[in-house]
Amino acid sequence: MEDLSFQHRVPGRAGGSRQNAIVGVVASGNLEVLVERTLPDAECRLEIKTTAVGFGEVWTAVVGDFVERHSPGGLRFSINDGGARPDTVSLRLAQAVRLIEEDGR
Amino acid sequence: MTAPLRQMAPAERIRTTSFNEASARTRLELLLDPGSFVEFIGPEKREISPHLKIFDLPEQFDDGIVVGHGRLDGSPVFIAAQEGRFMGGAFGEVHGAKLTGLLRAARQIRSIPVLILFDTGGVRLQEANAGELAIAEIMRAVMEARTAGVKVIGLIGGRSGCYGGGGLIAGCCSALAVSEPGRIAVSGPEVIETNRGVEEFDSRDRALVWRTMGGKHRRLLGAADVFADDTMLAFRDAALDLIGLVGAFGLDKLRAEQGRLADRLRRFGACEDAVDIWRADGIVHAETVPELSADQFIALANRIGRTSRDAR
Numbered sequence: 141m142e143d144l145s146f147q148h149r150v151p152g153r154a155g156g157s158r159q160n161a162i163v164g165v166v167a168s169g170n171l172e173v174l175v176e177r178t179l180p181d182a183e184c185r186l187e188i189k190t191t192a193v194g195f196g197e198v199w200t201a202v203v204g205d206f207v208e209r210h211s212p213g214g215l216r217f218s219i220n221d222g223g224a225r226p227d228t229v230s231l232r233l234a235q236a237v238r239l240i241e242e243d244g245r
Numbered sequence: 246m247t248a249p250l251r252q253m254a255p256a257e258r259i260r261t262t263s264f265n266e267a268s269a270r271t272r273l274e275l276l277l278d279p280g281s282f283v284e285f286i287g288p289e290k291r292e293i294s295p296h297l298k299i300f301d302l303p304e305q306f307d308d309g310i311v312v313g314h315g316r317l318d319g320s321p322v323f324i325a326a327q328e329g330r331f332m333g334g335a336f337g338e339v340h341g342a343k344l345t346g347l348l349r350a351a352r353q354i355r356s357i358p359v360l361i362l363f364d365t366g367g368v369r370l371q372e373a374n375a376g377e378l379a380i381a382e383i384m385r386a387v388m389e390a391r392t393a394g395v396k397v398i399g400l401i402g403g404r405s406g407c408y409g410g411g412g413l414i415a416g417c418c419s420a421l422a423v424s425e426p427g428r429i430a431v432s433g434p435e436v437i438e439t440n441r442g443v444e445e446f447d448s449r450d451r452a453l454v455w456r457t458m459g460g461k462h463r464r465l466l467g468a469a470d471v472f473a474d475d476t477m478l479a480f481r482d483a484a485l486d487l488i489g490l491v492g493a494f495g496l497d498k499l500r501a502e503q504g505r506l507a508d509r510l511r512r513f514g515a516c517e518d519a520v521d522i523w524r525a526d527g528i529v530h531a532e533t534v535p536e537l538s539a540d541q542f543i544a545l546a547n548r549i550g551r552t553s554r555d556a557r
Binding site for chain 2: 141160162165166167170172174176189190191218220221222
C-alpha cells in the first residue's frame with residue numbers, strides 16, 4: 141500500500157448543498173471516492189490509499205487535471221484505490237463531484 | 246457521465262436494472278421508496294476493518310456493508326446490503342458487527358421487518374476468528390429477532406452468491422428470495438473440489454455449479470420461497486410478498502423445519518445429481534429446467550408448490 145496526499149488552491153467553491161457523497165467500490169481496477177464538504181472554499185485536498193505502489197507521478201497528473209476542470213473548492217476527497225486505471229480514477233472523481241453538487245441532505 | 250441513468254424515470258430504472266450487476270448502494274436506492282433510505286454508520290464515519298492494514302490490503306469506508314432503515318411501499322424496514330465486489334462481500338469484524346447491531350435494533354422494536362441483501366463468499370479469512378465470531382453473533386441475533394416477532398427476509402442474487410457463513414445465516418432467516426444467478430450453499434465449488442477431489446465436484450463445470458447451488462434448485466427444494474427474475478423490481482415485489490406471507494415463529498415452526506429437512510433427506514438423499522431430485526419430484530423433462538426462462542420456471546415452481554411456509 142502507498143499513501144499519497146495532494147493539496148490545491150482553487151478559485152471557486154463547489155456547488156450544491158450536500159455534506160458528503162460516496163461513489164465506487166474497492167475492487168481490482170476500481171476505487172471508492174468519499175467526498176466531504178469540510179474545507180475552506182478556496183481549498184481542495186485529496187488523500188489516497190492505493191494498492192499500486194510507485195504511481196505518484198500519474199496521480200499528480202490525474203489530480204491536477206481534475207482540479208483544473210472541476211474547481212472542487214471546499215471539498216476533501218478520501219480515496220481507497222484497488223489499482224484503478226487513470227481513466228477510471230478521473231471518472232470516479234467526476235462522479236463524486238457531480239453527486240455532492242446535487243441538492244438535498 | 247451518469248446523466249443517462251439519472252434522467253431515466255425511476256419506474257423504468259427499477260424495471261431494467263439487474264440486481265446482479267448493481268452495487269450494494271444502487272440496490273438500496275432502487276429497492277426502497279425513493280429518497281427514504283437513512284444509513285447507520287455511513288462511510289463518513291470511517292468505521293473500517295482493524296485487520297486489513299496488517300495484511301497491507303485496501304480498506305473500504307463502509308467495510309463492505311451498508312445498513313440503515315427506509316420505507317418499502319410506505320412501510321418502514323431495516324435493511325442491510327453487502328457489497329459483493331469488495332473482498333467477495335466477506336464478513337469481517339466490523340462488517341459483521343454492523344449487521345448484528347441492525348438485527349438487535351429490530352429485536353427491540355419488534356414490529357419492523359429486516360431485509361438482508363446477501364452477496365458474500367463467507368468469512369473474510371484475514372479476519373479469521375473475528376469473522377467466524379461475527380457469523381455466530383449474527384445467527385444468534387437473527388433467531389432472537391425472529392423470536393421477538395421480527396420477520397427477517399433474505400434476498401440473494403449477487404455475484405458472490407451466498408456462501409460459507411452467509412449460507413448459514415440465510416438458513417436462519419424467516420424466508421428467502423433468490424434469482425437464477427444467486428447461489429446458496431455453505432461450502433463453495435472450489436472448497437469442495439480442494440477437499441474432496443475433482444471427481445466429487447468439478448468447480449469449473451459451471452452448469453454443475455448452478456444446478457447444484459443456483460437459485461432454481463434452491464427454489465425447487467424449498468430452501469428459497471420465491472424465485473425472482475434478475476431485476477430490482479422483481480426483488481422488490483418478492484420482498485413485499487414475503488413480508489406479507491411470513492407467519493409467527495416459535496418452537497412448533499422449528500420442529501416443522503426439522504421434519505421438512507428430515508423428509509427431504511429421506512426422499513432425495515440417494516440422488517447423485519440435482520436433475521435426479523427434480524425427476525424424483527415428478528418434473529417431466531427435468532433436464533430442461535436450467536434452460537427455462539424466469540416466467541416458465543416460476544410457473545413450474547408454483548405447480549410443484551414446495552415452500553418453507555409451514556416450516557423454517
